[in-house]
Amino acid sequence: EGKLIIFSVLSAKAIRDYIYTFVSRTNTCGELRSAHVGQKVTLYGWVQYQRQGLFLVLRDFHGLTQVIIPQDEVSGHSHVKELLSNAPVESVVRVTGTVSPRPLGQQNPKMPTGDIEVKAETAEILNSCKKLPFEIKDFIKKSEALRMQYRYLDLRSSRLQANLRLRSGVVMRMREYLCNLHGEGLLAGAKEFLVPSREAGKFYSLPQSPQQFKQLLMIGGLDRYFQVARCYRDEGSRPDRQPEFTQIDIEMSFVDQAGIQRLIEGLLQHSWPEDRGSIVTPFPSMTYEEALAEYGTDKPDTRFGMKIVDISDVLRGSNIHFVQNALSYPHGSIRAICIPQGMRYLTNKDLESLKESAKSQFNQEIMEIICRPDGSLKSLLTKFLGEKKQSELIQALNMQEDDVVLLAAGEHKQCSALGALRLLSADLLEAAGLTLRDPTAFHFLWVVDFPLFLPKAENPTELESAHHPFTAPHPSDASLLYSDPTKVRSQHYDLVLNGNEVGGGSIRIHSAEQQRFVLEKVLKEDSEVLSHLIEALEFGAPPHGGIALGLDRLISLIVDAPSIRDVIAFPKSFRGRDLMGNAPDYVTPEELEPYHIQVSWPLEEKEAKKN
Amino acid sequence: EGKLIIFSVLSAKAIRDYIYTFVSRTNTCGELRSAHVGQKVTLYGWVQYQRQGLFLVLRDFHGLTQVIIPQDEVSGHSHVKELLSNAPVESVVRVTGTVSPRPLGQQNPKMPTGDIEVKAETAEILNSCKKLPFEIKDFIKKSEALRMQYRYLDLRSSRLQANLRLRSGVVMRMREYLCNLHGEGLLAGAKEFLVPSREAGKFYSLPQSPQQFKQLLMIGGLDRYFQVARCYRDEGSRPDRQPEFTQIDIEMSFVDQAGIQRLIEGLLQHSWPEDRGSIVTPFPSMTYEEALAEYGTDKPDTRFGMKIVDISDVLRGSNIHFVQNALSYPHGSIRAICIPQGMRYLTNKDLESLKESAKSQFNQEIMEIICRPDGSLKSLLTKFLGEKKQSELIQALNMQEDDVVLLAAGEHKQCSALGALRLLSADLLEAAGLTLRDPTAFHFLWVVDFPLFLPKAENPTELESAHHPFTAPHPSDASLLYSDPTKVRSQHYDLVLNGNEVGGGSIRIHSAEQQRFVLEKVLKEDSEVLSHLIEALEFGAPPHGGIALGLDRLISLIVDAPSIRDVIAFPKSFRGRDLMGNAPDYVTPEELEPYHIQVSWPLEEKEAKKN
The missing domain is CATH 3.30.1360.30 (GAD-like domain)
Known part of the structure; x- marks a missing residue:
C-alpha cells in the first residue's frame, strides 16, 4: 500500500509491465493475498529464515511470503525439500508453487501476506550465501564502520530500503512539478576538491554548487532551470557531512523573492509523501533580526x-x-x-x-x-x-x-x-518524559532579510558577504549600499524545517555596475577573477533569482533518520572514507605522471617509508 | 505547439501556475494570438531588433512578439518612446500594453504570434546590453572557441534552446517510465580522474560509471535501480569527447538479456519526441559475428x-x-x-x-x-x-x-x-547528390553475442575482457570458459542507432566462484583489488544485469546535431577546456598544501618559470 506510492505517475498497466514483464517472476513477495489462492506463482527472493525443514520466509524488495517446504513423496519433492532445507539464510532462491490459505488460526494479521502461504513444488538455489558476519536485523546495533564496510548487507534492512524508496518517490514528484523547466546538463565552477588535468599545473575543480553556471543560463535566455545536482564540498572532518551531496537546484528569470517562495511551497506540497500528513502553505516568514531576538539562531525550531x-x-x-x-x-x-x-x-x-x-x-x-x-x-x-x-x-x-x-x-x-x-x-x-515537539510535525519557516554583509571574524573592520557576492540588496536598502553597507539587508532567504536549514537562495545582482561595486568597493576583492561573470551581466542579463534545497537533509528529516547517511545508498563515513570500496586509496607514482603531480609526504611518513 | 510537448506530465492549470504565478509577466512572448486582442498584457524579454523608433521585436524562451512603440502625445508615451527607441539590441525590457490585431496585409503567417502586435503603454529597461561582439544569429558562423567563451550568448540561439528543451523533455519522459526504480544517490568507483584527499598520498577517483556500485545495490536487495548519472572520463585529447558526460544507468535483479532489451525498447518508445515520428519495437538484433561479416563493424549503420x-x-x-x-x-x-x-x-x-x-x-x-x-x-x-x-x-x-x-x-x-x-x-x-540515408530515419539495432575475451593487442597470447570482467558468459558457452575461453560468447549487448553506439550492458556474473575464475585464471589479474566485490557475491548475490545509455550522443542523434557539444549547456572544448570559466586553471602551492601534492613541472616550463 504505502509502498506503492512511488508508482503514482505510471498507469497500473505500466507498473505491471515494469515489475513482471522484464523478469521471470509472476509476483513479488509482498503481493499475494487470499484472492490469489489457487494460483501457480513463481517468486524470487532471499531466505529470511527457515525452520526445521518445514517452511521458510522468502523476502524481496516488496515484502515477505511464507513458503511451505513439501514433506510428501511426490516425484521431485524430496529434491525440493533437500534444497530448501539446506539453503543457508540470505541465499537467493526461485520458488514455484501454489498459493494456499493458511490453516485456521495460523494467519498473521501483522504481515500483509499473512493470510496465505505458497506450497513449493519446484525450487532453485540461484546463489548460496556464505555465513554472514552478523544477522541482518542486528545490523543496526553494529558499529558504523562495520555497517559501512558491508553496506550492501545493511541495504537489505527494511529501514534503509524504506528510506531510499521514499527518497526516490519524493524526487520523482519534485521532477513532475518542475519538469517544464529546462537545462539538464550542468556541472560547474566554485572552489574546493581539485582534479588534476593533463596540463602541467592546471586543475579542474569539482562544483560546490552550480551557482555561476545557473546564472549564466539565465543570461543565456533559458527562462528557468532546475537540476537534481550532485555537488562536492571538502569540509575536512566536520561530522555528518558528506563530501558529495545532492541539491535541488533552481533558477528563474523575471522572478522576485515571493515568486521563489511560492514555487518552493508548491513543490514541497506536491512532492510530500502522502503518509506523512499534509503541509500547510504559505509557510510562515520571519526576519533574520526576529529570529535572532526570539530564538537566538537564524534557523529557529518553531515546533x-x-x-x-x-x-x-x-x-x-x-x-x-x-x-x-x-x-x-x-x-x-x-x-x-x-x-x-x-x-x-x-x-x-x-x-x-x-x-x-x-x-x-x-x-x-x-x-x-x-x-x-x-x-x-x-x-x-x-x-x-x-x-x-x-x-x-x-x-x-x-x-x-x-x-x-x-x-x-x-x-x-x-x-x-x-x-x-x-x-x-x-x-x-x-x-525526562515531557513531550514538547510532536515527532510527526513539520514546521517550515522562511527566514528573510538577512544582512548583505557581515564583519569578518578575523578583522571586523572589513566586510564579507553573508552568503555570496552575487546576492542582491533589498530594494529598500539599495541606496544604503553606497553610504552604509553594513545596514543593507539582502534578498537572501533560507528555508528552515524543524530547526534545520533545508534550503537557501536569493535574488541575484543583475546589474554589472552594482556587481562591480560590491566586489571592488565593499568586499575589496579582485574582480578580475569574476570578470567573465561581470562581462556576462553587461550583455543583457535579466533580473533573476534562485534557490537550492538540500535533498539529503530534507529526506532525513522526513523519515526522522538520525543521520543523512541513512538516506544515501553509498555514503562516505564520518571522515569522508568509503569503507567498502576503500577510498580514498594510494595510487602509484606512474598513475600520477600524466597529471604532473607528486605527493608531498609529511616528514614522519617519509621516514616511515624509508625504514 | 511542438514546444509544449515537454509539459505533458503537468495539468494545464499547473503549467499556467508555473509560467505565470511566480513571475510578474502575464504572458510569454510566444503565446499571444487573435483571441487575446483587447487584453492588457505584461511581457518580459530581450530586444531582438528595433526599427526607426516605430516598433521592436521582443524575444523570450518561448517566442517572439512585435511591440508597437507609441508615437502619440498621450501622457507618459513620449517617455516610453524614448526608452524603447534607445534600448540597445539584446537589452532586457518589461513592456505593458494592449494586444491589437495587425493592420490588414501586415500579418506574418510564419510567426506564431504574427496576427497580433502589442501597443506599448508603459515600459522599463531592466538591463541594458552593451555592444555585442557579434550578432546572436551570426554566432553559428563564428569560431568554436569564441562561441564557447560566450556560451551564454550562444545559448540565446533558437537552435541551442530547442536542443536543450528536447533533451529535458526526453529525460523527463525516461524518468516517468523508470520512476518506480529506486536508488538515487550513487556515485562510484572505477579508474580515471583523480581527486586528491586530505590524507597524504590518498586519492579519490571520479566514476567512469557506477558499475560496481549498481551491482552492490542489487546485492543489497534493491530490485532495480536507475539513475541519470553524471560520469567522468579522462580520454586525453580524443575529439568530440567530454570529460564529463551523462548516462541513463539501469540495473535489475532476476532479469535476462531479453528482459533488459524489452525494457529499453519500451523506455525509448515512451520517451521519444512526438515530432520525430514513432519507433518500431522490438528492435532488430544481429550477432557480433554477423555485424563484422556484413558491415565490417560492431556498430552497423543499417539505414x-x-x-x-x-x-x-x-x-x-x-x-x-x-x-x-x-x-x-x-x-x-x-x-x-x-x-x-x-x-x-x-x-x-x-x-x-x-x-x-x-x-x-x-x-x-x-x-x-x-x-x-x-x-x-x-x-x-x-x-x-x-x-x-x-x-x-x-x-x-x-x-x-x-x-x-x-x-x-x-x-x-x-x-x-x-x-x-x-x-x-x-x-x-x-x-554528390544521391540520397542513401533518410535523415529522418532512426534505425535501432541490438548487437549481441560479443566474445567474452579478446587477445591483448600488445600480447595476443594473453586475454583481456572485451568489455569488463563482470560480464557473464553466454549460458550455452559456460563450460567453454574452463576449456577454451577464447570461444566463449558473452551476455553483453550493445544498442546501436544509425551506426552509433548509444548504449551497452550485460548480464553480470553473480557466482563468486565464476568471478574469481575469470579474474585469476583467465585474465591473470590480482583479484585482491576486487576482493570486496567477490566477497559481496558470496553473500547471496541475485542474478542481475543492466545497461547504460549515452544520453548526450542519443540526444545529438535525435536532433541531428553535428557534435554532442550542441546538446550540453556548458560543454568543455575539444581539449577538455572550459573557455568561459577558464578551467582547468593554475592554483597556488598553498591551495595544494592541504592535499599533500605538488606540481611536477616539465623541464622546459620549469626553466621558463625561472626566467
Whole structure:
C-alpha cells in the first residue's frame, strides 16, 4: 500500500509491465493475498529464515511470503525439500508453487501476506550465501564502520530500503512539478576538491554548487532551470557531512523573492509523501533580526515555544549591578527564556550543566529564577525587586508554577547562548518524559532579510558577504549600499524545517555596475577573477533569482533518520572514507605522471617509508 | 505547439501556475494570438531588433512578439518612446500594453504570434546590453572557441534552446517510465580522474560509471535501480569527447538479456519526441559475428545496404594469384561491397582516395570491378574469369549498370577496411547528390553475442575482457570458459542507432566462484583489488544485469546535431577546456598544501618559470 506510492505517475498497466514483464517472476513477495489462492506463482527472493525443514520466509524488495517446504513423496519433492532445507539464510532462491490459505488460526494479521502461504513444488538455489558476519536485523546495533564496510548487507534492512524508496518517490514528484523547466546538463565552477588535468599545473575543480553556471543560463535566455545536482564540498572532518551531496537546484528569470517562495511551497506540497500528513502553505516568514531576538539562531525550531523575551524594561531602574551595567551599553539588554515545568522535569545537575554550557561555549553568565508552587519567585534577584516588578516579570515571561527562567545580560550576543539553552533544555525535558515537539510535525519557516554583509571574524573592520557576492540588496536598502553597507539587508532567504536549514537562495545582482561595486568597493576583492561573470551581466542579463534545497537533509528529516547517511545508498563515513570500496586509496607514482603531480609526504611518513 | 510537448506530465492549470504565478509577466512572448486582442498584457524579454523608433521585436524562451512603440502625445508615451527607441539590441525590457490585431496585409503567417502586435503603454529597461561582439544569429558562423567563451550568448540561439528543451523533455519522459526504480544517490568507483584527499598520498577517483556500485545495490536487495548519472572520463585529447558526460544507468535483479532489451525498447518508445515520428519495437538484433561479416563493424549503420558479400566461393578455383593465396589460409576469404551508381556519382579521384584510405588505415589492397552500361564487367580480374563466373559474380553482388564493386582479399581483417569504405563511399555518394540515408530515419539495432575475451593487442597470447570482467558468459558457452575461453560468447549487448553506439550492458556474473575464475585464471589479474566485490557475491548475490545509455550522443542523434557539444549547456572544448570559466586553471602551492601534492613541472616550463 504505502509502498506503492512511488508508482503514482505510471498507469497500473505500466507498473505491471515494469515489475513482471522484464523478469521471470509472476509476483513479488509482498503481493499475494487470499484472492490469489489457487494460483501457480513463481517468486524470487532471499531466505529470511527457515525452520526445521518445514517452511521458510522468502523476502524481496516488496515484502515477505511464507513458503511451505513439501514433506510428501511426490516425484521431485524430496529434491525440493533437500534444497530448501539446506539453503543457508540470505541465499537467493526461485520458488514455484501454489498459493494456499493458511490453516485456521495460523494467519498473521501483522504481515500483509499473512493470510496465505505458497506450497513449493519446484525450487532453485540461484546463489548460496556464505555465513554472514552478523544477522541482518542486528545490523543496526553494529558499529558504523562495520555497517559501512558491508553496506550492501545493511541495504537489505527494511529501514534503509524504506528510506531510499521514499527518497526516490519524493524526487520523482519534485521532477513532475518542475519538469517544464529546462537545462539538464550542468556541472560547474566554485572552489574546493581539485582534479588534476593533463596540463602541467592546471586543475579542474569539482562544483560546490552550480551557482555561476545557473546564472549564466539565465543570461543565456533559458527562462528557468532546475537540476537534481550532485555537488562536492571538502569540509575536512566536520561530522555528518558528506563530501558529495545532492541539491535541488533552481533558477528563474523575471522572478522576485515571493515568486521563489511560492514555487518552493508548491513543490514541497506536491512532492510530500502522502503518509506523512499534509503541509500547510504559505509557510510562515520571519526576519533574520526576529529570529535572532526570539530564538537566538537564524534557523529557529518553531515546533515549541520557550521564546527569548526581552525583560530590560521590567528590570530597568532596579538596583542590580549587572543589570545596570548591561543596560548602560548601547545595545545592552536583559533577556530570558522560561522553561515550562523545569522544576519538575529538570534535576539540579541538569540546570548546572545548562549554565556551564553557556559559560564554556558562549562565555555567558546565566542567572536562574524559579516559580514556587505558591507562585512566588525564588532567585538571587528577588530581594532587589519589589512586589510590582516581580509580578511584571511573571507576566512578561508568562511564568507558571514550577517553571524555571534562565536570564542573561549582554549586548545581543546573549541571544545565541539563550537560543542554545532553549534547545538543550528542550532535549532534557523530553528525555525526562515531557513531550514538547510532536515527532510527526513539520514546521517550515522562511527566514528573510538577512544582512548583505557581515564583519569578518578575523578583522571586523572589513566586510564579507553573508552568503555570496552575487546576492542582491533589498530594494529598500539599495541606496544604503553606497553610504552604509553594513545596514543593507539582502534578498537572501533560507528555508528552515524543524530547526534545520533545508534550503537557501536569493535574488541575484543583475546589474554589472552594482556587481562591480560590491566586489571592488565593499568586499575589496579582485574582480578580475569574476570578470567573465561581470562581462556576462553587461550583455543583457535579466533580473533573476534562485534557490537550492538540500535533498539529503530534507529526506532525513522526513523519515526522522538520525543521520543523512541513512538516506544515501553509498555514503562516505564520518571522515569522508568509503569503507567498502576503500577510498580514498594510494595510487602509484606512474598513475600520477600524466597529471604532473607528486605527493608531498609529511616528514614522519617519509621516514616511515624509508625504514 | 511542438514546444509544449515537454509539459505533458503537468495539468494545464499547473503549467499556467508555473509560467505565470511566480513571475510578474502575464504572458510569454510566444503565446499571444487573435483571441487575446483587447487584453492588457505584461511581457518580459530581450530586444531582438528595433526599427526607426516605430516598433521592436521582443524575444523570450518561448517566442517572439512585435511591440508597437507609441508615437502619440498621450501622457507618459513620449517617455516610453524614448526608452524603447534607445534600448540597445539584446537589452532586457518589461513592456505593458494592449494586444491589437495587425493592420490588414501586415500579418506574418510564419510567426506564431504574427496576427497580433502589442501597443506599448508603459515600459522599463531592466538591463541594458552593451555592444555585442557579434550578432546572436551570426554566432553559428563564428569560431568554436569564441562561441564557447560566450556560451551564454550562444545559448540565446533558437537552435541551442530547442536542443536543450528536447533533451529535458526526453529525460523527463525516461524518468516517468523508470520512476518506480529506486536508488538515487550513487556515485562510484572505477579508474580515471583523480581527486586528491586530505590524507597524504590518498586519492579519490571520479566514476567512469557506477558499475560496481549498481551491482552492490542489487546485492543489497534493491530490485532495480536507475539513475541519470553524471560520469567522468579522462580520454586525453580524443575529439568530440567530454570529460564529463551523462548516462541513463539501469540495473535489475532476476532479469535476462531479453528482459533488459524489452525494457529499453519500451523506455525509448515512451520517451521519444512526438515530432520525430514513432519507433518500431522490438528492435532488430544481429550477432557480433554477423555485424563484422556484413558491415565490417560492431556498430552497423543499417539505414542503407551496400553490405559486405563473401565471394570466395565464386572466385575459388579461378586462376588468380592473390585469390589463391588468400584462400590458402585457414580463415582466408574474398569479400566485396557494391557501390550503387558509383560510376555516375563518384569521380576517379574519389575512387582513388577510397583505395588509398584502405591502404593507409588498414594496410589493405583494394581491387575494383565496374559494371558497364551494357552490363559487362570491367576489371583487371575479368580476363581470368569465364562468362559463367562473371555472371555468378554479378548475381552474388546484385550489380546493376554503373555500379562499382570494391573487392578485398584477406583473413577477416579486410572486413573492417570494407566497412570503413562502405561509410566513406556513402558520404561521397550523398555529397554528390544521391540520397542513401533518410535523415529522418532512426534505425535501432541490438548487437549481441560479443566474445567474452579478446587477445591483448600488445600480447595476443594473453586475454583481456572485451568489455569488463563482470560480464557473464553466454549460458550455452559456460563450460567453454574452463576449456577454451577464447570461444566463449558473452551476455553483453550493445544498442546501436544509425551506426552509433548509444548504449551497452550485460548480464553480470553473480557466482563468486565464476568471478574469481575469470579474474585469476583467465585474465591473470590480482583479484585482491576486487576482493570486496567477490566477497559481496558470496553473500547471496541475485542474478542481475543492466545497461547504460549515452544520453548526450542519443540526444545529438535525435536532433541531428553535428557534435554532442550542441546538446550540453556548458560543454568543455575539444581539449577538455572550459573557455568561459577558464578551467582547468593554475592554483597556488598553498591551495595544494592541504592535499599533500605538488606540481611536477616539465623541464622546459620549469626553466621558463625561472626566467
